[in-house]
Amino acid sequence: MLFSKDRIGGVLLLAFCIAYGFLSQNITLLPIQAKAAFTARTMPEVLMVLGIGLSLLIVIFPGVHERPQLAGFNWGRAALFLILMSVYGMTIRPLGFILSTSLFLMAGFAMLGERSPLKLFLVAVPLVVGFWLLMTQGLDVFIEPLPWFLKG
Amino acid sequence: MIEGILVGLGTALNPVNILFVFAGCLIGTFIGMLPGLGPMSAIALMIPVAASLEPATGIILMAAVYYGAIFGGSTSSILINAPGVASTVATSFDGYPMAKAGKAGKALAIAAYSSFSGGVIAAIFLLVAAPFLAAVSLSFHSADYFALMVLGLTAVAAFAGKGDVLKALLMTVIGLMLSTVGTDQTQGVPRFTLGLIDLTDGISFLLLVMATFALSEALIAILKPSGDNKRQEEMEASSNLGSMKVSGEEVREMAPVIGRSSVLGFIIGVLPGAGATIASFLAYGTEQRLAGPEKGKLFGKGSVRGLSAPETANNAAATGSFVPLLTLGIPGSGTTAIMLGALIGYGIQPGPRLYIDQPAVFWSVIVSMWIGNIVLLILNLPLIPYIAKVLAIPSRFLLPLILFFSLIGVYFVTFNTFDIQLMVLFGLVAVMLRFLDFPMAPMILGFILGGMMEENLRRALLINNDSWSFLWQRPLTFAILLIALFCLFAPMIWSNVQRLRKGADRAGEGG
Numbered sequence: 189m190l191f192s193k194d195r196i197g198g199v200l201l202l203a204f205c206i207a208y209g210f211l212s213q214n215i216t217l218l219p220i221q222a223k224a225a226f227t228a229r230t231m232p233e234v235l236m237v238l239g240i241g242l243s244l245l246i247v248i249f250p251g252v253h254e255r256p257q258l259a260g261f262n263w264g265r266a267a268l269f270l271i272l273m274s275v276y277g278m279t280i281r282p283l284g285f286i287l288s289t290s291l292f293l294m295a296g297f298a299m300l301g302e303r304s305p306l307k308l309f310l311v312a313v314p315l316v317v318g319f320w321l322l323m324t325q326g327l328d329v330f331i332e333p334l335p336w337f338l339k340g
Numbered sequence: 341m342i343e344g345i346l347v348g349l350g351t352a353l354n355p356v357n358i359l360f361v362f363a364g365c366l367i368g369t370f371i372g373m374l375p376g377l378g379p380m381s382a383i384a385l386m387i388p389v390a391a392s393l394e395p396a397t398g399i400i401l402m403a404a405v406y407y408g409a410i411f412g413g414s415t416s417s418i419l420i421n422a423p424g425v426a427s428t429v430a431t432s433f434d435g436y437p438m439a440k441a442g443k444a445g446k447a448l449a450i451a452a453y454s455s456f457s458g459g460v461i462a463a464i465f466l467l468v469a470a471p472f473l474a475a476v477s478l479s480f481h482s483a484d485y486f487a488l489m490v491l492g493l494t495a496v497a498a499f500a501g502k503g504d505v506l507k508a509l510l511m512t513v514i515g516l517m518l519s520t521v522g523t524d525q526t527q528g529v530p531r532f533t534l535g536l537i538d539l540t541d542g543i544s545f546l547l548l549v550m551a552t553f554a555l556s557e558a559l560i561a562i563l564k565p566s567g568d569n570k571r572q573e574e575m576e577a578s579s580n581l582g583s584m585k586v587s588g589e590e591v592r593e594m595a596p597v598i599g600r601s602s603v604l605g606f607i608i609g610v611l612p613g614a615g616a617t618i619a620s621f622l623a624y625g626t627e628q629r630l631a632g633p634e635k636g637k638l639f640g641k642g643s644v645r646g647l648s649a650p651e652t653a654n655n656a657a658a659t660g661s662f663v664p665l666l667t668l669g670i671p672g673s674g675t676t677a678i679m680l681g682a683l684i685g686y687g688i689q690p691g692p693r694l695y696i697d698q699p700a701v702f703w704s705v706i707v708s709m710w711i712g713n714i715v716l717l718i719l720n721l722p723l724i725p726y727i728a729k730v731l732a733i734p735s736r737f738l739l740p741l742i743l744f745f746s747l748i749g750v751y752f753v754t755f756n757t758f759d760i761q762l763m764v765l766f767g768l769v770a771v772m773l774r775f776l777d778f779p780m781a782p783m784i785l786g787f788i789l790g791g792m793m794e795e796n797l798r799r800a801l802l803i804n805n806d807s808w809s810f811l812w813q814r815p816l817t818f819a820i821l822l823i824a825l826f827c828l829f830a831p832m833i834w835s836n837v838q839r840l841r842k843g844a845d846r847a848g849e850g851g
Binding site: 193194196197198200201204205208211212215216217218221224225226227228231232235236238239242243245246249251252256260261262263265266269270273274276277278280281289292293296297299300301302311315323329331 | 563736741747748752760763764790794
């Protein structure tokens with residue numbers, strides 16, 4: 189099978205190993221260490237050779253000939269979750285912990301099928317406030333709770 | 341040794357530590373019960389909490405979560421035939437048929453008694469083996485450590501399973517590659533940072549583990565079409581458990597199985613790379629063969645022996661896997677790799693000097709294993725009907741919460757939002773690789789051992805005047821490297837021998 193799971197994975201990791209190999213040549217070497225047996229480049233270069241060799245072996249001699257099954261999965265929903273997590277990362281500072289996390293959880297619950305706005309609110313907000321209280325009061329970890337426009 | 345046990349008892353019996361053993365066992369059971377989330381995800385989720393505790397307390401908490409998760413995994417295996425952990429797959433062979441026959445409570449009780457016995461017996465072995473091995477390994481040099489790490493990595497790949505050796509080896513190399521990102525330790529030059537300041541300290545271990553396990557597990561669950569019928573089934577299974585009493589005859593049947601499976605599980609657990617999964621299947625197979633034709637027929641249909649053997653062996657192996665971790669600083673499994681990362685985070689270097697430099701940590705981990713097993717038994721048996729209700733939490737609430745705990749756990753360590761973005765990226769890559777059946781545990785092991793391996797190799801070369809001859813001139817190093825080579829090629833040779841034998845048999849039949 190040309191596009192078997194092993195082959196696809198092998199090609200992807202081969203590309204990664206080649207990119208790693210190229211970047212390894214950019215590691216700066218001090219003049220006095222240029223002829224040393226072990227430099228900052230030694231390990232990366234050995235790994236590059238091993239990585240390329242192994243991924244080529246997987247591409248040439250795949251153990252599994254099965255094709256990846258892509259049908260029947262909620263790819264769109266998973267992509268939306270990736271975006272949601274990334275947006276959460278961008279908003280946690282400007283919007284503060286309580287608002288950004290509550291919005292993240294409510295959006296997540298809604299995306300997985302919860303339709304009642306009351307349930308969304310009642311599950312997300314007390315949980316986030318409780319967690320914030322536990323972290324700040326119980327474990328002494330300061331987390332900015334409020335958005336930038338509400339801070340003094 | 342007695343002195344050590346007293347030190348361990350003093351630390352482990354501290355009320356705060358006992359509280360954390362209770363909490364860890366409960367949390368571990370909850371998380372382990374959720375199909376898909378295993379001990380690795382459970383421990384990863386606990387690292388941010390453990391980081392804010394004393395080292396001994398943090399490690400005790402993680403060890404308790406580990407046992408709890410294995411126990412929880414067996415509960416979901418028995419009740420809904422959905423093993424939360426690979427090591428409890430064999431448990432479902434006989435546990436689920438028992439549950440289907442209306443004896444779920446009995447199956448859970450047998451699993452609990454077997455796990456308890458396996459864990460306690462293996463902890464006694466650990467108590468004897470760990471200080472002995474630690475004393476022996478005090479004479480190890482950098483070159484030997486480098487060789488041991490090579491052995492650890494190759495053994496993990498070798499035990500990866502049918503046809504997966506190459507993939508496991510490649511994933512180990514990828515893990516080693518990721519460990520080189522950041523500032524080089526001796527020259528102080530940046531490597532693979534792509535000019536980003538956020539990468540100068542390297543990739544966070546916690547970030548990689550969370551993204552690879554917890555985040556990707558939740559994303560895969562989001563990808564899969566939801567099954568409302570299955571949820572209904574799970575809710576019903578968790579509400580009708582039946583009696584939890586085990587008869588005297590069943591106890592007599594279990595006792596020798598527990599003895600054999602504890603020894604087998606412990607030995608398998610000590611070997612780097614082999615782990616609870618292999619131990620549970622081996623114990624199951626061994627007991628099936630020993631049972632004889634009559635009792636052997638019951639295996640797979642609700643046999644007491646078939647349930648007790650894997651449950652004993654997986655707990656014994658989990659304890660056994662602490663031997664290489666505590667004495668050599670080499671994790672024997674993905675789970676102990678995560679624990680090693682957490683120990684390093686505390687500034688504690690596990691290895692032969694651990695029991696000299698940090699006796700409280702060393703002994704309290706061992707003693708807390710007994711306490712953890714006792715807690716699991718007395719806490720979980722009466723609570724199982726209630727804990728099993730966790731299976732009924734709707735996934736639409738559960739999955740976003742797992743994502744949230746994963747993201748926030750990493751964010752709270754550095755308060756750097758770049759880590760969240762990097763985690764999302766790693767999570768995506770992990771999902772892709774898991775879809776293509778590439779194993780993740782060898783990558784984590786490679787990542788953890790990468791830095792130490794490079795440091796030991798560099799030191800060995802320095803001591804040996806830049807000559808690589810220590811690899812074959814030092815007998816111990818050479819012997820360990822030979823074993824590593826054997827581990828690497830043995831599965832390939834074995835599969836070829838089997839193929840040839842099958843071919844010969846077929847030819848014989850034909851002739």
